[in-house]
């Protein structure tokens with residue numbers, strides 16, 4: 001199947017925010033989280049090769065390489081990939097980066113992987129669900145037999161219940177970031193208001209993208225219907241117990257038997 005209809009909009013959203021992405025979501029913090037996760041995955045499963053799809057600026061790809069894996073990152077946004085390559089270089093790690101959507105996997109990769117990661121709420125960018133099916137199929141084809149797909153996304157069951165619009169307010173240097181939602185059923189629009197305070201007057205810029213709030217029950221079903229087995233559900237990358245009302249995130253681990 002071809003790429004999802006909103007892919008051009010997604011790529012341009014991330015290309016536009018790429019230079020500020022690591023200020024909004026501090027790279028070092030994500031890297032540490034990634035190293036913890038991959039260390040745990042290596043304890044539980046055989047993981048020596050890993051594909052990070054929707055890799056963004058590469059925190060999880062670099063974490064995998066630092067944990068001794070042969071790591072490949074893939075993304076649709078060229079500027080995010082450029083940031084990922086820079087981050088890998090400054091961490092002195094060897095990782096391979098390719099321009100590919102999740103729907104286009106296995107793309108022209110001529111290898112399969114022990115693990116495929118799809119982290120940081122990338123899945124909700126892919127809709128309608130026939131495109132998500134195609135993306136999950138691509139992930140499955142990219143896995144070796146016995147390999148694992150690891151997905152994290154926000155816990156939309158709780159988000160849709162609480163319907164809180166402000167997601168986060170943070171500052172980094174001269175920049176302030178206000179992240180907020182518009183609930184437009186069945187979608188959730190994700191907005192980032194960036195305010196630059198470096199001049200005499202603040203300068204603001206609004207970036208928005210539309211997401212589909214896939215819930216954990218749907219994700220489990222889609223994984224099952226794509227042929228994955230032994231689907232495990234956690235409350236985040238720390239392998240905590242998932243609570244539909246209280247967990248902020250969902251982590252799904254599914255096996256290609």
Ligand SMILES: C[S@@+](CC[C@H](N)C(=O)[O-])C[C@H]1O[C@@H](n2cnc3c(N)ncnc32)[C@H](O)[C@@H]1O
Pocket residue numbers: 004007010011014025030053054055056057058059060074075076077080100101102103118119120121122125126
């Ligand atoms: C919220 S960021 C997460 C980045 C990274 N995984 C992390 O945890 O920091 C989502 C990323 O997914 C990418 N993306 C969006 N739709 C995609 C698709 N269909 N295929 C591959 N990547 C996609 C975006 O370009 C962006 O870099």
